[in-house]
Amino acid sequence: MAIPFVPRIDDAPYAVAEPMTPLIQRVIAQNPSKFSYHGTGTYIVGTQNVVVIDPGPTLNSHRDALAAALKGRKVVGIVVTHCHSDHSPLTAWLHEETQAPRFAIGPHQVYEGFVEEDDHDLSEDDPSEKKDEDEERETIDLAFAPDNPVRDGETIISTNEFTLTAVATPGHTSNHLAIAMDVDRALFTGDHVMGWSTTVVSPPDGDMRAYIDSMHKVIGRHDSILWPTHGGPVTDPDTFLAAYLAHRLEREQQIIHQIAQGNSTIPGIVKVLYASVDKKLHRPARRSVWSHLRKLVDDGVVVTVDGAAPRLLGEYALA
Numbered sequence: 001m002a003i004p005f006v007p008r009i010d011d012a013p014y015a016v017a018e019p020m021t022p023l024i025q026r027v028i029a030q031n032p033s034k035f036s037y038h039g040t041g042t043y044i045v046g047t048q049n050v051v052v053i054d055p056g057p058t059l060n061s062h063r064d065a066l067a068a069a070l071k072g073r074k075v076v077g078i079v080v081t082h083c084h085s086d087h088s089p090l091t092a093w094l095h096e097e098t099q100a101p102r103f104a105i106g107p108h109q110v111y112e113g114f115v116e117e118d119d120h121d122l123s124e125d126d127p128s129e130k131k132d133e134d135e136e137r138e139t140i141d142l143a144f145a146p147d148n149p150v151r152d153g154e155t156i157i158s159t160n161e162f163t164l165t166a167v168a169t170p171g172h173t174s175n176h177l178a179i180a181m182d183v184d185r186a187l188f189t190g191d192h193v194m195g196w197s198t199t200v201v202s203p204p205d206g207d208m209r210a211y212i213d214s215m216h217k218v219i220g221r222h223d224s225i226l227w228p229t230h231g232g233p234v235t236d237p238d239t240f241l242a243a244y245l246a247h248r249l250e251r252e253q254q255i256i257h258q259i260a261q262g263n264s265t266i267p268g269i270v271k272v273l274y275a276s277v278d279k280k281l282h283r284p285a286r287r288s289v290w291s292h293l294r295k296l297v298d299d300g301v302v303v304t305v306d307g308a309a310p311r312l313l314g315e316y317a318l319a
């Protein structure tokens with residue numbers, strides 16, 4: 001099923017606070033990439049006493065734009081959806097400037113003893129895939145920690161204009177937080193739902209089962225509008241989210257089908273299922289297929305041929 005992605009915002013201006021609604025302004029950072037689309041959208045919520053959602057990447061032009069937009073106003077809170085480097089790093093600067101409390105589920109989880117398998121040499125026959133892999137990988141801001149950890153369902157902050165509530169949405173990362181606003185029945189979705197693309201779910205911190213559970217949770221909320229970090233607002237969430245989830249489940253079926261056909265490795269599966277996708281995205285695609293397989297092994301639908309834990313470069317068969 002095709003996902004009804006919202007109108008593109010490629011031409012939205014950088015480093016300017018654009019009014020989106022009477023209560024919401026968006027400042028887009030000039031960090032376009034294959035992961036961040038046109039760039040990171042930082043939201044400023046409120047008119048006088050404001051909350052900043054995801055201050056964004058360390059980028060002077062973005063910092064200066066936020067400083068200009070916030071001049072004469074009081075920042076009463078900073079909320080971070082997760083700790084990828086395009087979302088949280090400027091929190092340190094903004095907290096220093098304003099002393100505003102920092103809200104998030106928690107710091108990024110660290111996986112002691114996790115050994116990353118090297119799939120670089122798979123790219124060697126295709127220089128275009130290898131060229132800018134560093135830029136492609138979502139890096140992690142391990143320095144970030146909230147002074148106010150929040151839990152699912154808790155009120156994050158209330159002003160005389162709006163109330164923000166925590167909606168824990170693990171999957172993209174284990175500490176991912178979406179933020180509900182009572183006014184407009186809006187949900188700031190971070191990277192859980194994006195306005196232009198599906199979300200990367202990359203093990204070990206990314207978890208497909210958690211992601212799908214979080215999708216069901218968001219679908220059940222029936223919000224009126226979604227504000228993703230990357231891409232424009234989703235104005236028909238029910239239809240959009242149904243297609244967004246269906247796409248994942250369809251992918252899962254395609255992976256099962258490939259394994260049934262004897263296509264038993266992740267690189268082999270990606271070559272077939274992502275044949276029409278830019279090769280530069282094949283490395284993240286392999287991680288995405290891996291996250292599906294971890295779930296399918298856990299479900300008892302698929303097994304690893306060597307009987308060990310599901311690996312990026314392992315071999316798979318139907319159970």
Ligand SMILES: [Zn+2]
Nearest residue numbers: 084138172191
């Ligand atoms: Zn992210």
